[in-house]
Amino acid sequence: MVCLALMLVMMIVECVCGRPPLPPLPMKDGCYMVYPEVEIFRVEGEAVILYFPMFMRVLEVRNIAPPTAKYFISKDNGTAGMEYQGEGRVQQRNKQLWFLPAQASDSGEYTCTYRNETYCISGSITLQVYESTSVDMKKLSYPVSVTVGEEWKFTCPSLNYFNNTDGLIEWHKDSSPTALQPGRAGSFRWDRGDLVIPAVRQSHAGIYTCQLRVLINNQPYKVSRAIQLEVQGQDPEITTVTTVPNLSETSDTKIISSTYSTVHTPTILPPVIVSPLNGTTFESSHGSGLELVCVVSTGCPIAESTVITWLINGQSVETSYLDRRALQGGRRVTRMSKGCQIEMRLIITMITEEDVKTELKCITQNMGGRQEVVAQLQLEDSTFTWVVVAAVAVSCFLTVVSIFLYVLFKPKKNQKMDYFLARQNSSYSC
Secondary structure, rough: HHHHHHHHHHHHHHHHHOOOOOOOOEOOOOOEEEEOOOEEEEOEEEEEEEEHHHHHHHHOOOOOOOOOOOEEEEEEEOOHHHHHHHHEEEEEOOOOEEEEOOOOOHHEEEEEEOOOOOEEEEEEEEEEEEEOOOOOOHHHHHEEEEEEEOEEEOOOOOOOOOOOOOOHEEEEEEEEEEEOOOOOOOOOOOOEEEEEEOOOOOOEEEEEEEEEEEEEEEEEEEEEEEEEEEOOOOOOOOOOOOOOEEEEEEOOEEEEEEEEOOOOOOOOOOEEEEOOOOOOEEEEEOOOOOOEEEEEOOOOOHHOOEEEEEEEOEEEEOOOOOOOOEEEEEEEEOOOOOOOEEEEEEEEOOOHHOOOEEEEEEEEEEEOOEEEEEEEEOOOOOHHHHHHHHHHHHHHHHHHHHHHHHHHHOOOHHHHHHHHHHHHEEEEEO
């Protein structure tokens, strides 16, 4: 019995120390659904490769699909994927969809599905292809916020699936047809295809576009990405004092004095981060998503110029390791009784053990000043719950064992004494 009790305790401890089960995925039309990918925007006439990183990550974490799995990609939940198997303009290559080139009619929602005899799981992504004549470059750009004086390096993002040569990358600013040249006025320099600004100034703000020519099946295609650089802070200025001579005549002499004009400007208060508080820990169960909101209070006249951004381990969301599992956006300005309140969301589609102790930093800045708060990611600790369950189970088990042992080894009555008393009673009755 003691050995059995020890075995039960060991099993409970093993359950406590083991990884908790992943939360179930939602189901639709008999198929499990993965959280949608981040929507992407492209320009027609360019080569586009559509892939599903979050979907593939879920398959990997849950150990669902074998390495040799085959996938079916369709558009708008239809069966259009059948035509993607050939060598036409749109081709499915294993778990990717290649547009050679993309057209505005390719815009829509695409679904990647893995199915076997007993299981079905799918993920989705929305592609928006704009006509080159009517596109707003801000819709295509990745926003990046930099402070005056910092060194900044532009890297052409999301080109991993193209064969490219660093020397073929051209950088343009604000849709200018002329490519930026290194060393121009000391403002730019190259670093293996990356564009580097040694010291950012307000004049550097704008939209930068990297353009690349790639060869696919011996056919040249154009690929481009846009980055919107937002510069915070003021350029260093040289302050000069202008003296205006003022001649005032007296009866006998002329007195020369200097007068100064003073301009009074309204005081701009720095923004205040209301939530989250510094040192906050955000907890979520393994495999589930998390939505964070940075709430900032500021004056309404400068609400639009107040910048809020999230950093992950000191890097922007787009350049961090969470790039394919995180999305920053959903800025909202609300007018309150005293000033305005701004919200900036950070959505993480799936939390894994890799994210434990990840540093999340919300930074806000305007002309009045700057503030930042630091928070951390953490997996929910289910150990305490399991310990309580284990303690209750062990207590119940020991109680049952105690009752069983008591019944088994309960002292029996003296049968001889019972026989003697029975004889004695019978003799009296005679």
